[in-house]
Amino acid sequence: MSINQLLNKELFRTYARITSEVSAIKKSDMPFEDKKHVMKGLRQKYENKLNDYNKTASEFASTFLNRYELEDHIITARIGSPTPYGNQLKDYLWSGISLDKDKSFSFQYSWVFQKEGLEVTFCFGSGGSSSGSIEEGKKLEKENRMRAVEQQFLYTLSNSANYKIVEQMLNEENFVLTSEWLNSEGQGFSNINEYLDHIRIKTGAKTGITRYFKKDELLADKFNLEEKIYCFFDIFRPIWDQLHKSSETFNSLIETSSEEIAVSSEAKTDEDNVNPDVVNEELQKIRRYIRFKGFQFPDHLIENFYLSLKTKPFVILAGVSGTGKTKLVKLFAEALGATSVNRQFTLIPVRPDWSDPSDLLGYKDLSGAFRPGRLTEVLLEATKPSNRHKPYFICLDEMNLARVEHYFSDLLSVLETQEWRDGRIVTASLIWKESLTTDHDQQTFGNMYLPDNVYLVGTVNMDETTHPFSKKVLDRANTIEFNYINLAQYPDEALADDDELAMQVPNGFLRSDYLQLVDTYGEYRELVHRTTEKLVKINTILEEIHSHVGFRIRDAICFYLIYNERFQLLSEDAALDMQLLQKILPRVQGSGSSVKRALLQLMEVALDKSLPIQKMMDDPTEPSFKWNAGSSSESVKYPQSARKIAFMLRRLEEDGFTSYWLS
Structure with a gap:
């Protein structure tokens, strides 16, 4: 069904009358209970007509989704919303689609009929609930989800291709960038950089890009709103797809972490x-x-x-x-x-x-x-x-x-x-x-x-x-x-x-x-034990030169390997190699035979084989290790660490002093 069927003078007159009558009820001197009764009667008076409007608008939203093969949520405006006066009639018709089911905390493409015109807008929700109160923890989670996608929208404007899309909408289609709804006398920006300067200070709900049509424009002969809505989305589609993917990524990251909800620390360490x-x-x-x-x-x-x-x-x-x-x-x-x-x-x-x-x-x-x-x-x-x-x-x-x-x-x-x-x-x-x-x-x-x-x-x-x-x-x-x-x-x-x-x-x-290691010890007991056994052997070597490590480094190395195993980023040997290079070797420096012996023993660990250490200690002419970017490391257990140790040994032989930090 075409949304053009809604475009007639009666639609705008209806919402103008609702606005006037609701305002009169609120301002009257009648008792509060009488106001609630009159408001209920007003709702009954317009209910059938508004339901017809909503049905037409939502049917078009369904057609829109099918046209673009989207699975986004259809927005259908409720006839009323909870107020102290009862379920007060809305004086506008809101329909469209959104990235998430809860449109009030999501990014939307919506069309909003009011008494004096129409807003077609790509924007964020109000951050409120039209169905009543919302539990504080859930509201915080929803707000954080929306803020993350909002920041992504602002970031898209720094991308040259997206910048050109928004410029086209501003210059050719008469959109404006908004920080508030235009019908609430919000500020509109025709310059992207001015908008960014403003929104960094006042970020929040209703951020977006909007095209406002006046009533006379909508009622003009041959005006086709349906074609306009399709045309605008075709232009904006690349940005919509990026935000949709961003929203999905954010949801998958946050669903199990509950990071922005006040929950127990036990839930945080899952x-x-x-x-x-x-x-x-x-x-x-x-x-x-x-x-x-x-x-x-x-x-x-x-x-x-x-x-x-x-x-x-x-x-x-x-x-x-x-x-x-x-x-x-x-x-x-x-x-x-x-x-x-x-x-x-x-x-x-x-x-x-x-x-x-x-x-x-x-x-x-x-x-x-x-x-x-x-x-x-x-x-x-x-x-x-x-x-x-x-x-x-x-x-x-x-x-x-x-x-x-x-x-x-x-x-x-x-x-x-x-x-x-x-x-x-x-x-x-x-x-x-x-x-x-x-x-x-x-x-x-x-x-x-x-x-x-x-x-x-x-x-x-x-x-x-x-x-x-x-x-x-x-x-x-x-x-x-x-x-x-x-x-x-x-x-x-x-x-x-x-x-x-x-x-x-x-x-x-x-x-x-x-x-703390206890946070994850039960789940990764075997990995912690394997890693700690290797660190105990290394620590025995480091004790001889007073460079041994404590529990802080033991735990940090274990955490690194646990994250690596969870996310399957590196092999276990490659991950431990990184940690030996980054947490152990920076502590080693000095001169003399004790440092050389320690480095040779560490080289045994890195190569995973025995070396003639005493011979290498006694004979200063014993060839040093050859290691460069072209050397094969296939047979070396910890190649990154081995290469660094070889360099440190060479500096010790040449200069009489060595350190991880010498370049």
Whole structure:
């Protein structure tokens, strides 16, 4: 059935009369119970006519779905909605389709008849319920689902192809970008950049793109609304499909995690928090996004970076200058929808004169007012209820230009205070309320902590301008090295100009699921035992040079391997190889025979075979290990670690001193 059948003067007169009569009832002096009785009579008066309108509109929505082979939900406006006066008649007719069944918390393509015209709109719901009250926990879950897709919609506008689609709708089809419904005197924007500037400040329901038709335009001869609705969707279809896929991904990630609902910590540590298939799919998208941007990184680096962030939200990227450390963080974040534009990615260049946490967190000026640092500004944004489902990335560039243990000490300490509370991971406070002077500062910054949706990544070079790391820092981070460079890599010309769309994902994709080994020991007992037995052997070697590890590193390595097994990203040997390289070897440095013996014993572990250690210790001319990018590693159990150990042994022989950090 065609929706054009609704276009007549009687439709608009009907809704004009309803508006007038409902307003008169509300303003009258009659007793409240009498108002309810009169409202009920008004409903009965128009019920049949409105039901006919709704039937016609919903039949067209069904036809629309069949035409495009969609499975989205049909929107049919109710005749009335609950109010103190009873089930009050609506003074508009709303119909269309939405991404999810609950249209009020979803993205919609809808057509809304009112007394003075029609809105055809691609927009988000009101975030309310037309069927009565909604339980708070469920409402929060629904809002977070919608906010995630909304952020994806805003992100689509940074994609050149989608930007052109929206420009076409604005310039050729007379749409406007909206932050409120136009019929509620909301603001419309004909310029995409102005809209983005506004919406970053005032994000929320009803964000979208709308075409408003006046009544006279609708009643003109030969006006075909049905063709208009089809035409608009044909133009917008690529964006709709991207949002539809984003919504499905978000739902599959959040269904079992219940991350944005206040539930017990037991529910939070369920291994099904993140669907393994979704993780693999998202990592493939990240790799594709990075490749489309003209960059390439070594095999399994993206998987390794993801597992490292999942294990603990603090990662160090080390290597020679110009190898793409900062670019990796930026592109990885962008691929997940976190950009500098939406303030989910922040680059903080570290200065050599930083000497205490105030350089990051902030300080009180002479008047007693608190001046927040860059890190605090990000934490303030990330802890807002509307942002808790979004990941925030902070890249500390050239992290060791200043002494990390000095300016980063507070962060290092609170990282170890993580605990589950009301379904979230929280830490001790970074800024105590009592230390602040003004009421505004206490309310805004008091008891600021490190939320579970903030991820810290430091990039470091090791040269004469930088400082070494203490074991306190190394214990708390995975250190990923970028020292082995293959210059014979070139951009793919076929993909270089492609602006592949990134996907917004909820924070559950990255957030740790385990804080203590007991959280997962029962399920992965055998893996924990296998890993711990190998670490005990390694720790015996490290004890001889006072570099042995404690329970913190044991647990972190186990978590890394557990996540790897859950998501099936690397082989178990490859995952442990990464952890030996990133958690064990950075602790080894020094000179003398004891360090050489330890390195040779570690090489035995890496090669999984015995070596003539005493002979190699006694004869300094004994050939060292040959290892380069072209060497075969098929017979080596832990090839990445073996290559690094070989390099460290060579530096020890040549310089009399060795360290993981020497390049």
